Amino acid sequence: MHTILPFLLAMIAAIVLLNMWAAKLKIAYPILLVVAGLLISFIPGLPVVKINPDLIFFLFLPPLLFEAAWTISFKEMKKWWRIIGSFAFLVVFFTALSVALVTNHLIPGFTIALGFLLGGIVSPPDAVSTGAITKFVKIPKSTSAILEGESLLNDASSLIIFRFALVAVGTGQFIWQEAAVSFLWMVIGGVGIGLLLAWIFVQAHKYLPTDAPSDIALTLIEPYFMYWIAEQVHSSGVLAVVAGGLFMSSKRLIFLNSASRIRGYSVWESFVFILNGIVFLIIGLELPEIVGGLRSKGIPLGTAIGYGLLVTGVLIAARIISSYAAMAATYIFRPSVAPRASSNSRTWLMPLLLGWTGMRGVVSLAAALAIPVKYDGNVIPHRDLILFITFVVILLTLLVQGLTLPYFIKRTQLFTGLYAEPEEELSHAVKRQLKQHIYHFLKGKYEHELQGHKGVEKMLEHWEEKTKAADDDWMSEKNKVIFVEMLESQRQFLVELNKDPAINEEIIRRQLYQIDLEEERLKVI
Incomplete structure (x- = not known):
């Protein structure tokens, strides 16, 4: 404890300083945090950062998802529900399928089930990274609403794929009928449990003699309750937190007084900032241990980097293809809401922009670290390789897409005079x-x-x-x-x-x- 506590305090101080530096440089702070974590990991004598795979989801995901559900505009989600739904579910499945097929053919020893496991991990874009990057450029409210709504829901769909793939890898079998029933229960049960618990929490806030500190303390533990209870009955804890968070957000004026809302906003903003910062630093700090695992398995580092580049290319291509497919479907079935630009060339550049926003981050790392060494008594093959590929994907998408996206928006002037909302x-x-x-x-x-x-x-x-x-x-x-x-x-x-x-x-x-x-x-x- 005396060794790790100063290290944790130093991490938080580094997160704050790097965020200030990122703001001055006008780049997204997750980029600097990942690079800093990577550089810090080479300092000798630092304690090895290890997180129990069983706790990684429980520690980080519930509050991050809950806060995202509170800040998103539900009105905008309803307005753009078709494209949000397609990107959050259809595109995630298409991306995971693409990764599964490519890795099964090109990576020795990679089965379709392992490919889906990796695909489920790396398929969801990261909302924090996208939001941190796009704040330096002006984009239409509709585009930001689509990205926020997609990121809120695609975590659930990707983690469902991850869970089913993990069962298939660990047990060596996959029964479609059982999987379909389990999928329905995960979705319906997760949403139902989240809404029920959220209603109970709203009543507790309304009728108990709470003040601002107790209200804020309750909101900090409520997402953990939603997630844990849903997981105990084998439904989706992610969907429970998302559904519960959206419900409570819509009722905030009813059960929270002005003091609780004002102070809670500041507390949650700082809490989520620290959580995100720790995760992005961990991404860099974990690399030496991951590389050591690769070497112990006899996998050359250059070969593993090549696999990471391959999967990154598949992810970018799948998202861009999906963006153009979504735009074509919109022109065919709902031409009245199709995006328009000052020229045809700019109009058809818009899906490319949406496809270029697929930076990966917190959820992908959490899912990769949550892969157990053994499942049902069987060793999970290629675990270290999956971790390394995930790290390469996160690093490349943050650096390549993250650094070029603002330039791409400014250079193409896609939104100049068109989507400028008054x-x-x-x-x-x-x-x-x-x-x-x-x-x-x-x-x-x-x-x-x-x-x-x-x-x-x-x-x-x-x-x-x-x-x-x-x-x-x-x-x-x-x-x-x-x-x-x-x-x-x-x-x-x-x-x-x-x-x-x-x-x-x-x-x-x-x-x-x-x-x-x-x-x-x-x-x-």
């Missing part, structure tokens, strides 16, 4: 409507109180002209009640306004956050 205009329009709503709310409900009541008149003046009163002495307890009621009315107005498809949900969420800050300010007046 976010600033929309934001101003929402604010104008909100101020009108506040004015009419006060005028309509408290018309008598306004007459001759200096405090409420100042309140009305504050919102009508959007200017702050000279001092806060006028905020009596009665006025605070009116103010809080007014803030709640604003929330309900924004929730209704969010039903408009033309309104960007991110704008609504920012306004809701401002309302929470206003409510918290009242508590210190």
